[in-house]
Amino acid sequence: MSGRAWVFGDDVDTDAIAPGAWMKFDIDVLSRHCLEALDPAFARGVRAGDVLVAGRNFGCGSSREQAAQALRHLGLAAVVARSFAGLFYRNAINLGLPVLECEQAGRIPAGAEVALDLEAAAIRLAGGETLRCAPIPGFLLDILRAGGLLNQLERRLAAARERKPA
Amino acid sequence: MPQTLAQKLVARAAGRAAVTPGEIVVCRVDLAMFHDSSGPRRLKPMLERLGARLWDPARIVLVTDHYVTGDDAESRAIVGLARDWARAEGIRNFHDGVGICHVVLAESGYLRPGMFAVGADSHSPTGGAFGAYMFGIGATEMLGVVVTGEIWLRVPDTILIEWNGRFGDCVCAKDVMLYLCERFGLDGGAYQALEYAGSAVEALPMQERMTLANMTAELGGQTGLIAPDAVTCDYLAQAGVRESEIDIAPWRSDAGAPLAAHHRFDAGALAPQVAAPHSPANARPVAEFENVAIDVAYVGACTGAKLEDLRMAARLLRGRRVARGVELLVAPASRKDQDAARREGVLGALEDAGARLLPNACGLCAGYGERFAPEARVVSTTARNFRGRMGAASTEVFLASPYTVAASALVGRIADPRAVLQ
Numbered sequence: 086m087s088g089r090a091w092v093f094g095d096d097v098d099t100d101a102i103a104p105g106a107w108m109k110f111d112i113d114v115l116s117r118h119c120l121e122a123l124d125p126a127f128a129r130g131v132r133a134g135d136v137l138v139a140g141r142n143f144g145c146g147s148s149r150e151q152a153a154q155a156l157r158h159l160g161l162a163a164v165v166a167r168s169f170a171g172l173f174y175r176n177a178i179n180l181g182l183p184v185l186e187c188e189q190a191g192r193i194p195a196g197a198e199v200a201l202d203l204e205a206a207a208i209r210l211a212g213g214e215t216l217r218c219a220p221i222p223g224f225l226l227d228i229l230r231a232g233g234l235l236n237q238l239e240r241r242l243a244a245a246r247e248r249k250p251a
Numbered sequence: 252m253p254q255t256l257a258q259k260l261v262a263r264a265a266g267r268a269a270v271t272p273g274e275i276v277v278c279r280v281d282l283a284m285f286h287d288s289s290g291p292r293r294l295k296p297m298l299e300r301l302g303a304r305l306w307d308p309a310r311i312v313l314v315t316d317h318y319v320t321g322d323d324a325e326s327r328a329i330v331g332l333a334r335d336w337a338r339a340e341g342i343r344n345f346h347d348g349v350g351i352c353h354v355v356l357a358e359s360g361y362l363r364p365g366m367f368a369v370g371a372d373s374h375s376p377t378g379g380a381f382g383a384y385m386f387g388i389g390a391t392e393m394l395g396v397v398v399t400g401e402i403w404l405r406v407p408d409t410i411l412i413e414w415n416g417r418f419g420d421c422v423c424a425k426d427v428m429l430y431l432c433e434r435f436g437l438d439g440g441a442y443q444a445l446e447y448a449g450s451a452v453e454a455l456p457m458q459e460r461m462t463l464a465n466m467t468a469e470l471g472g473q474t475g476l477i478a479p480d481a482v483t484c485d486y487l488a489q490a491g492v493r494e495s496e497i498d499i500a501p502w503r504s505d506a507g508a509p510l511a512a513h514h515r516f517d518a519g520a521l522a523p524q525v526a527a528p529h530s531p532a533n534a535r536p537v538a539e540f541e542n543v544a545i546d547v548a549y550v551g552a553c554t555g556a557k558l559e560d561l562r563m564a565a566r567l568l569r570g571r572r573v574a575r576g577v578e579l580l581v582a583p584a585s586r587k588d589q590d591a592a593r594r595e596g597v598l599g600a601l602e603d604a605g606a607r608l609l610p611n612a613c614g615l616c617a618g619y620g621e622r623f624a625p626e627a628r629v630v631s632t633t634a635r636n637f638r639g640r641m642g643a644a645s646t647e648v649f650l651a652s653p654y655t656v657a658a659s660a661l662v663g664r665i666a667d668p669r670a671v672l673q
Contacts, residue, residue, distance in 0.1 A: 096530065098635075098637045105617055105618030105640060145471060146373065146635060148371060170438070176391070179389060242303060
């Protein structure tokens with residue numbers, strides 16, 4: 086997967102990603118306000134396949150999984166950050182949003198074309214440079230490949246039903 | 252091999268004799284809690300798609316607290332959906348509009364030392380104050396829990412944070428956590444288990460311990476644990492838990508258990524703290540803020556409006572009036588705490604000082620309904636002052652303890668409660 090980089094700083098919180106005032110509405114409405122306090126052009130400007138790049142502790146704060154859902158809904162291919170808040174990291178995987186922890190995320194300039202390889206945990210920049218990321222454990226890659234935990238559960242339950250006909 | 256409290260709690264839930272930090276285990280969940288925003292509105296459509304049943308309705312607790320003020324049709328629909336779902340699914344542990352989930356969960360006697368519990372809310376580490384491994388998850392992960400009864404976990408490292416000695420007058424758990432946010436940053440907890448210990452922590456009443464565990468979320472820890480003791484047992488007895496159901500003996504860290512870090516602090520050296528906009532990590536001693544004029548003083552949230560918090564505010568406000576032009580808002584964290592505060596004269600002292608009472612709900616802290624005005628300057632007992640969370644981007648929220656918020660309401664500027672009491 087590849088796309089343009091949207092670059093943000095450290096400690097981007099889930100209140101900024103999924104603003105509270107819009108939480109009572111569906112994801113279509115909520116995602117239009119995604120990160121508007123930090124970059125009013127973001128939600129309108131994102132194209133399918135773009136990548137969000139951030140500093141440390143991305144997604145800190147609230148457990149609201151609409152933060153990960155909104156980013157995915159806008160079409161982002163992945164979030165790359167120096168580090169993630171643990172709760173957001175789990176939510177992102179569960180919602181099928183790829184997340185890559187990259188110590189060198191700061192080397193990616195805004196607007197750069199980046200190509201991601203989740204299995205290899207690597208990011209390739211347009212100039213040919215490759216940035217190594219922390220590998221995603223296999224059982225989490227499985228959830229991402231299924232498109233999220235809901236899809237994975239659905240397949241598991243269907244398989245269990247087939248084994249044990251009612 | 253000596254084990255930390257966190258390791259022991261996870262090992263029990265994973266059905267293992269011992270676990271090692273870093274390994275991935277699957278744990279059986281003893282208790283799953285969610286609220287109107289994170290719960291039925293998101294779980295119901297997913298459960299329907301799966302055609303799945305709840306693994307154990309008796310282990311599920313539902314609390315409505317985020318949208319219960321019903322400010323508009325959307326909010327009322329979210330709460331209505333939660334009520335209908337609870338009825339249809341036979342959820343008996345349903346607490347409707349009687350307080351904030353973390354406080355209701357504790358006061359209703361659901362938490363026990365040794366439990367492994369999850370909550371669909373980031374402040375779920377609050378349960379760690381009881382020596383239970385409790386942490387926050389999102390709604391889809393909660394779906395996995397309520398369908399399978401299980402959840403995966405990376406066995407955490409333990410960061411031991413000791414406070415010894417005695418806290419000074421008007422210094423409390425909230426000051427401790429703001430200080431730690433400044434000292435270690437919002438990712439200082441590294442999504443590991445934090446354990447709070449030391450003579451100053453042992454001297455704290457249960458709700459103050461809950462404030463420590465609660466704000467572990469702001470420190471970026473997964474859970475915030477406190478080894479249970481006689482204080483825990485007394486609180487649980489009052490919450491209606493039978494003595495035979497409480498066993499505290501196994502639930503403490505062994506001497507020599509492996510620690511990722513061990514920090515020691517002198518409780519007596521800590522001053523009241525204030526965190527400037529827009530991060531809890533912007534904390535500094537109150538003296539550095541004393542010329543900051545305020546419009547609103549807010550006593551609210553699971554972090555800062557429990558009975559103990561209301562008592563702290565009343566100690567400053569009793570027999571005094573808030574400064575002209577300052578609005579003092581008080582949203583007691585639960586109806587039970589509000590009733591107790593009423594009985595002991597605490598609520599009356601707040602009202603006589605000029606406080607306006609708000610519903611027992613998340614209220615302005617969540618920012619899901621009523622919000623602070625643009626440009627308003629607020630001093631608040633809540634946990635988070637991220638830009639735009641509780642109001643507009645131009646709203647300025649300063650975080651402080653109930654003592655400091657009450658003192659500031661009286662003076663009209665951010666004020667040191669110790670000076671106000673003199």
